[in-house]
Structures are given as structure tokens and as C-alpha cells.
Amino acid sequence: MRYSYINNLECPKCSKQYSAEEIQQLCSCGSPLLARYDLQSLKNDIHKEDLQSRENSLWRYHEVLPVLNEKNVKTLGEGMTPLLALERAGEELQLYKLYLKDEGLVPTGSFKARGAAVGVSKAMELGVKELAMPTNGNAGAAWSLYSAKAGIRAHVVMPLDAPEITRKEVSISGGKLYLVDGVISDAGKITAQLIKENGYFDASTLKEPYRIEGKKTMGYEIAEQFGWELPDVILYPTGGGVGLIGIYKAFLEMQELGWINGPFPRLVAVQAEGCAPIVKAYVEGKKESDFWDNSETKAFGINVPKALGDFLVLEAIYETKGCAIAVSEEEITNAQQFIAKSEGQFICPEGAATVAAADKLRESGWIGTEERVVCLNTGVGIKYPDTVDYKARYMEKIHH
């Protein structure tokens, strides 16, 4: 029994094949590469019931992850996050089967830990010593921390407006931090320059093929946590879109494994009105998105003007009969406060955007009141202190 059933890497655009035992980046055609597994063998070797007794992390799905040797797994306990029924919030929103998957309960407080755990472990297995990447903050923090554990040197380029705490996460873990007064595409250009000059491994979103493998485990977990009966709708805050692509990939794999049946959940890409390239492409029925100029939103993780994997995001939406929807800054703030007051969860603005979107889609009738709906909260609210105010009563000391 192999620890990983990975076969190779494949280009989803031109179908060219690549070895998974050497360092790879993009396909020669410019597309991201996707990992392919020997699912037919795995189907015979493992049954989904075998998973029950496994460790409580995303590594319970190690056969469909790319790390060949278990000793190369660098884990901080990431994965198997709570899937919570939002009873009070659901009642108010008239979504009577509303759930939130809380990705705040992972190392680094953000779902980026999933991609970093798998991406860094595989990079180490392949002999990477030094890597570079652009980030809106959380991914860079996660990659820097996991790289520290793996003994890899990380170079992280982020916009000045990224959450300040993520600078400190990079710095304290020994990563080299670069700041630029721009958006993530500006950070991307600087990263490309650093890589060209120094030969670092390019860990940019989808330019390395394994981060998505970590992210896809959200799809496996949702299926397993629902007893392999998939929900009707999954709402995902979409910047680079890797999680949404990953969840869709997980469903395709599980279908081939015979672990799930019936229609897939309708996947919804949620964006902010100030940065909605996927929504625009969806509304226009296009297969790729255009660069979104002067993008702006407090949900900083989804401030991505043009995603490399946009065509895969749109494919996942179209194939699952999903949709893409934008929400306003005010709707994000209101949803964040609403969930804190009704459910006791201080979620991040990106996660709040999915709750706001669920509300709008229920109002429009696109989501039915009895459908099973999962909102993905991609991180803790505490990483974004500036998005929240407070009121306090100042008291005098009592002397006695």
C-alpha cells in the first residue's frame, strides 16, 4: 500500500504530462498543472469507511495527496475543521439548513495553512531549499511558517495594505519580507524578478502544482462530515480561487472513487463589488476573466484583479450549475457582525462575504430555504483588527 497514489502531473489545457518526482511549475503552454492519481487502484485498496479511525487532520486523505514518503510530512495539525450548523443565523436568514465550515481553526488562523502544509512538504520532498511568492498576507504567513518547519528559506512579497499581523508572522519565522505599495499583481511582478535573479522555486498561486492539493481537502472533509451526502450549495470567497478549484477537483476524484453519488453541490464564487472579475466574466458567460482595474475591498484576501486559474474557477461554476455573485463592503461588515452576535463566531471579512451572498441568493430565490448550504469561513476575524470598531465604558479604579 502506497502512502500516496499520485501518478503524474497533467495540463488541464493541453493535456501534456509531467513527472511528479521532479520540480515542476507551469505547463509549457502557460497553464497551471494538476496532480493526477491512480484512483482505480485506490478504489480497490481503500474504502471510505476506512477513514473513520484516522488522524484528525487533512493527512487522513494521504493517498490523494502528493507527498510520497510520510516522513516528509510537515504538519502543524491542519485540517478537519468544524462544520457548524448555524441555527440562530439560519432562522433569521430563512436558510434552515445553513452551515459554516470554520477554517479559522487551523495553524496561522487561515485556510492558507492547508495549501502551505502540502505545498511545503512536497517542495521539501523534491529538494527545494529556497522559495518565493507574492501574497495578500495570509498565504505568505502560512508558507513562511511551514517553510521554517521544513528548513526552507521563504521570500514573501506583499502589498503594504495586507493585514499587518501577516508581516510579523513572516518575520518571526525567519522568512524574508518584501513590501510594495500596490496590489498582489504588483507583488507578483517583484516575485518574478526575484526568481529570475536568484533561481528560487516559484511558490506563486497555481505556479506550483501542490497547494491546490492541500486546499482540495476541504471538499473531502465536507463530504465526509456530511456522511458522504453532499450539500446543495457551497459558497466560497474567491480571490485566486484555488480552494474552489480544489473542492471541485475533490468531488471529481471522489466520484471516480465511488465515494459520492448524485449531483455535485452548486459552487458559488463570492467576490467583493470592488474586485469582481469572476462575477463579470460569469455574467457575460465568458470562460476567462479580464484584469480588474483599481480593485479595492476590506476583504483583502479576495482582492485579486486577475487569477491565473480563472478559467478553472469558471469551469467549476458552469459545470456544477453554480454562479458568481458580488457583495458590497457594507454587506460584508453587516454579515460579520451578524454572525458574531447570533453565532458567537468572529469570522473574517472574506468569510462574512459568503454569508452576505447566501442571504442575497436566498432572497432572489436562487437558493431554496430548505437547501443545505455551506459557507466557507476562510480565517479568523482577529487577523483583521482594523475592520472592526469597539465601544467601551471607561471606569475609574475602586480604591478600598
Added chain:
Amino acid sequence: MRYSYINNLECPKCSKQYSAEEIQQLCSCGSPLLARYDLQSLKNDIHKEDLQSRENSLWRYHEVLPVLNEKNVKTLGEGMTPLLALERAGEELQLYKLYLKDEGLVPTGSFKARGAAVGVSKAMELGVKELAMPTNGNAGAAWSLYSAKAGIRAHVVMPLDAPEITRKEVSISGGKLYLVDGVISDAGKITAQLIKENGYFDASTLKEPYRIEGKKTMGYEIAEQFGWELPDVILYPTGGGVGLIGIYKAFLEMQELGWINGPFPRLVAVQAEGCAPIVKAYVEGKKESDFWDNSETKAFGINVPKALGDFLVLEAIYETKGCAIAVSEEEITNAQQFIAKSEGQFICPEGAATVAAADKLRESGWIGTEERVVCLNTGVGIKYPDTVDYKARYMEKIHH
């Protein structure tokens, strides 16, 4: 089969008994009350192996928790946090079996969530509508958030120097926030005044009997995660000391249940040099501590000049042949950076204090290099941004 095997509450000082089906605070003698369970019945009804297939939260131990009816459980997925082997750090510290239990992976990013989940659930079950408490930040944040989920109104009094993010956690969840320019004992006096004037339930540390029941689950988890073979030493950052008292209580209960054998781990209370009342009492061989004047430490959670349960903390130390030790501010900072760089974990200053203490106790020979040692990291470093600096290189945008 009962959901909870609680019998009653008992005073550890004067042995007076109280009902667990009515609201209780302190014993009439002034001591905290402890929950007692029908462990003999439970021993017959449940075996520790039955736990394996249970849900992945602290509620897996529901028989030894005080909530009578499962429908009153207000959970955000707290508990069963990772117990990670620190191989690289352990090598450097010459502690070859060093572990860290990472309480950062809970709702609110702090182990205070354990006490809040159980304390708030039980308060709701007993009909509490409004509660008040003093806090160094994290406990107040957790109680406010869980209270929101339970529909309870929380009044939270905290020092101005408490981590600012915890103000926002209270406020966004609808708690009423009070700030005082002082330490937690000053917040305690204001809380007492609010309770006297308004009749709120007193949720102060150990003045309500159930927070400790949530905290004790750390002890159950450590036992279960080690396959019921207890480690040799557990280091705990000690402010109010509820976790340490709780872990000791868990060991006593598990011993009575027949779930563990042999000597208990030596429990170590770790404090900061700027606030070390338990250490002083331990060094002087006393059973209670004196108030520590002008206390100060960046590890704000352990800035507690006089703990109500000090006599229970000291008893746990003496009975397990443990000790108490203080570390300096510099040692805390160094340990925090050391763990981030060697293990990829951004732990809180309180957690870092336990690593610094382990290092000192290994150097002095009190801990042997081959002993199994558990450091408790009580929360995420990201809640304390001011304790960490960063270095960055500022880059110009590339235009092309």
C-alpha cells in the same frame, strides 16, 4: 445512560456540598467549589476505548462535564487540539521527547474557549440571562462570544493594557465592555460592584464552578493522545491557574476511573519574573500566595497578582512533585522566536514562557533529556501583535 454523571458540587476546603442543579458561586467559607461525578457508575458504564469513535471536541468527555442535557451544549468546535512533537526544537534544547499542545487551534484563538464553552453552556442550562467578569482579555473575549451563541448578555471588565483585539471580540459579539487603567484585580473590584448593583451572575475565575471543568479536558486529551501513558512533565503558564488545577483534577478522576496508572506527570507552574506569586510561595514552601505588587509582563494572560485558587495550584504542584519557576521577559521573547523559526509555530508569550522554563529546568537537571515533556501553548501569537517586530525590504513597483 446519562449524558452527564455529575452528582453535586463540593467545597475542597470545608467539604460542604451544593446542588449542581441550581446556580452556585463560592462556598459560604469563601472557597471555590468543585464538581463531583458519579465515577463509580461511569467506570462500569464506559471504557476509555469507547471514546475513540467520538466527536473531535472536548464534548467527547461529556460524562465528566456538567451539562445535563446535550441540547444545551453550545459548541464552536473547541478541543482535541494538536499535540505536536517538537523535533527540531527538542534537539536544540536537548529535550529529545519534547511536545507542544497547541491551544491556538480553538475558537477565539485561546484556551479560554474551553472554559467558556462549558461555563456558558452550563450557565444557560441553569437559566442565567446576564453575567459579568473581569479578564486579562482572552477569557472575556471567549465568554462574550459563547454568551452570544447562548443568548446571554455578557459584561466584561478588562485592563487598558489587555490585548486590544480582545476588546473588539467582546464588542462585535454584543458584549458590554468596560475598561480600567489597572490590573485584573482592579477589574475584579469593578465587576463585584456591577454584580452588586445589578444582580448579574458572577463568571469570575473560580467564582463559578464550571469553567474549570472545561479546562480540565486538556488533561483528558493529553492522556488520550499519549495512548493513556502519561508524560513525565507538563509545563503550564500560570495566571489564575485554572488549567493546572483542572489538569490535576482530570488525572485524579481518570485514576478513579481506572483509565490511567502510575505516577502523575510533575506539574510545573510557569510565571513571569514580573508577576510570580506562586513561585514565591513555592520557594517558601507555603500553601497560599501573597498579593504581588506592581506586577508587569508582556505575557499578559499570566499577569495575575493573586489567584483565588492559589492553594489548589500549590497543592497540585506539591502532590505531583512538580515545581514553580519564573522566566524573564527576554527569555519569553527568545523562546517565542525560537519556536517560530525552528517549528513554524507562532505561539503566544504565555506559551513561550513554558518553553523557556523547560529549557531552564533541563539545564538545572530537574528535567532529564529523555523525559517526555509537554509545553502548553495557551493561544495564538497573532493576538499579541505588539510583542513582535518585523523587518522588511520596501520595493518599488515594476511598471511593464
